[in-house]
Amino acid sequence: MAGKFEMLMRGIGITFNNVNLLKQAFTHASYRNEHRGEAMQDNERLEFLGDAVLELLISEYLYKRYPQLPEGELTRMRAAIVCEPSLVRFATKLSFDKYVRLGRGEELSGGRKRPALLADVFEAFMGALYLDQGLESVKEFLDTHILPDIDNVHVLLADYKTMLQELVQRDGIGPLSYRILEERGPAHHREFVAQVMIDGKPYGEGIGRSKKEAEQRAAQATITMLTQKENPTS
Amino acid sequence: MAGKFEMLMRGIGITFNNVNLLKQAFTHASYRNEHRGEAMQDNERLEFLGDAVLELLISEYLYKRYPQLPEGELTRMRAAIVCEPSLVRFATKLSFDKYVRLGRGEELSGGRKRPALLADVFEAFMGALYLDQGLESVKEFLDTHILPDIDNVHVLLADYKTMLQELVQRDGIGPLSYRILEERGPAHHREFVAQVMIDGKPYGEGIGRSKKEAEQRAAQATITMLTQKENPTS
Numbered sequence: 350m351a352g353k354f355e356m357l358m359r360g361i362g363i364t365f366n367n368v369n370l371l372k373q374a375f376t377h378a379s380y381r382n383e384h385r386g387e388a389m390q391d392n393e394r395l396e397f398l399g400d401a402v403l404e405l406l407i408s409e410y411l412y413k414r415y416p417q418l419p420e421g422e423l424t425r426m427r428a429a430i431v432c433e434p435s436l437v438r439f440a441t442k443l444s445f446d447k448y449v450r451l452g453r454g455e456e457l458s459g460g461r462k463r464p465a466l467l468a469d470v471f472e473a474f475m476g477a478l479y480l481d482q483g484l485e486s487v488k489e490f491l492d493t494h495i496l497p498d499i500d501n502v503h504v505l506l507a508d509y510k511t512m513l514q515e516l517v518q519r520d521g522i523g524p525l526s527y528r529i530l531e532e533r534g535p536a537h538h539r540e541f542v543a544q545v546m547i548d549g550k551p552y553g554e555g556i557g558r559s560k561k562e563a564e565q566r567a568a569q570a571t572i573t574m575l576t577q578k579e580n581p582t583s
Numbered sequence: 584m585a586g587k588f589e590m591l592m593r594g595i596g597i598t599f600n601n602v603n604l605l606k607q608a609f610t611h612a613s614y615r616n617e618h619r620g621e622a623m624q625d626n627e628r629l630e631f632l633g634d635a636v637l638e639l640l641i642s643e644y645l646y647k648r649y650p651q652l653p654e655g656e657l658t659r660m661r662a663a664i665v666c667e668p669s670l671v672r673f674a675t676k677l678s679f680d681k682y683v684r685l686g687r688g689e690e691l692s693g694g695r696k697r698p699a700l701l702a703d704v705f706e707a708f709m710g711a712l713y714l715d716q717g718l719e720s721v722k723e724f725l726d727t728h729i730l731p732d733i734d735n736v737h738v739l740l741a742d743y744k745t746m747l748q749e750l751v752q753r754d755g756i757g758p759l760s761y762r763i764l765e766e767r768g769p770a771h772h773r774e775f776v777a778q779v780m781i782d783g784k785p786y787g788e789g790i791g792r793s794k795k796e797a798e799q800r801a802a803q804a805t806i807t808m809l810t811q812k813e814n815p816t817s
Contacts, residue, residue, distance in 0.1 A: 393653065393654040394646060394653070394654050394657065396654065397642060397646065397654045397657050397658060398642050398643060400642075401638045401639040401643075402639055404635045404638060405635040405636055405638070405639045408632050408634075408635040409632060409713075412628060412631065412632045418628075419627065419628070420627040420628050420630065423628065423631050424631060479643075
């Protein structure tokens with residue numbers, strides 16, 4: 350059994366001081382129930398803690414990454430990241446499902462692939478790593494394994510263009526279009542600058558790693574401008 | 584204006600590296616709206632971050648303080664601590680209301696004492712302190728100013744005795760009573776050990792700084808025993 354968790358630690362590049370914490374993070378209640386003789390805790394309390402660790406680090410990431418976004422948008426983006434489907438994707442990407450310790454009944458009924466179970470394991474792992482090595486280590490872990498993924502999740506940004514389209518229609522101030530002001534940076538780190546045009550006048554700008562991302566950000570900036578009833582940039 | 588925040592820092596025993604972060608935490612949107620010419624941010628984004636900082640530290644505190652409590656109970660206790668009335672109490676205890684920067688209209692309508700506003704300021708302060716000095720500093724701040732208060736908030740524990748009474752009645756297994764097994768420790772750090780008795784048999788034990796607290800914990804332990812359908816200790 351030790352070999353299995355050694356393998357996991359090698360895979361993620363982290364050596365736990367207290368391997369029992371790591372094991373606990375992967376121990377489902379159904380497994381503990383079948384091993385009542387042994388001193389063993391399941392991952393539920395670690396999940397409670399890890400949920401809060403993840404929430405803080407994602408909040409900090411968004412706070413710093415989007416210095417202009419209002420609180421409401423940050424909250425919406427955080428909810429889109431710290432949700433079961435995302436956590437399942439992270440857990441699966443890291444092959445966490447292979448390491449879960451399940452009771453027989455749960456195993457037979459396909460528990461190993463159950464989304465809620467995988468999301469819980471990911472959160473419990475966050476909690477275990479935090480207790481074992483502190484917040485900075487969890488931050489590094491997320492920087493390495495999770496945030497690059499989040500940055501590419503366009504779903505986070507996907508509804509700004511639609512929102513703006515609706516706003517422009519409602520206020521009868523169209524037509525709405527986008528233009529690319531600039532392409533810059535080396536090929537492996539290309540950046541685009543997009544600008545929203547409404548009725549021929551320039552509105553918000555946005556920067557992104559793709560044209561679409563830049564346009565989404567430009568749409569977002571424009572929504573902020575319009576809803577704060579400020580004047581267009583010129 | 585600097586003098587006011589110098590005073591605040593002296594009061595809480597913390598010197599901010601970036602005093603602007605501290606000011607931002609105390610800047611209500613209504614104040615910023617009246618000073619549009621000046622480069623200034625309000626506290627809303629800091630509140631987003633501070634909420635998550637507080638949530639993590641309270642989670643960690645409860646996780647370590649109550650090693651036996653199941654996740655559901657920890658979640659319930661956390662919600663009882665990180666709620667508007669508690670945050671208002673913390674903010675008021677620290678005289679934060681005196682330092683809030685408010686717009687004229689908000690001031691005239693009594694905004695300075697509005698609970699939601701004070702709770703937001705407390706969370707924003709958590710966020711500012713975290714950005715300025717890191718998690719350990721916020722932890723120390725809570726240890727000094729907030730956690731002693733929380734430990735005395737019996738409301739957190741108040742419903743275990745009632746819950747147990749209801750459980751015993753429902754299952755018809757009474758009568759229910761409590762006994763104090765031990766009083767120990769020096770006068771300034773007295774501890775009590777209480778035990779639940781049901782139908783003359785000993786059930787869960789609890790330790791607390793008052794008889795009532797010890798009984799609440801004993802009731803809690805007993806609820807766990809009864810609801811997990813395990814046998815009484817003997």
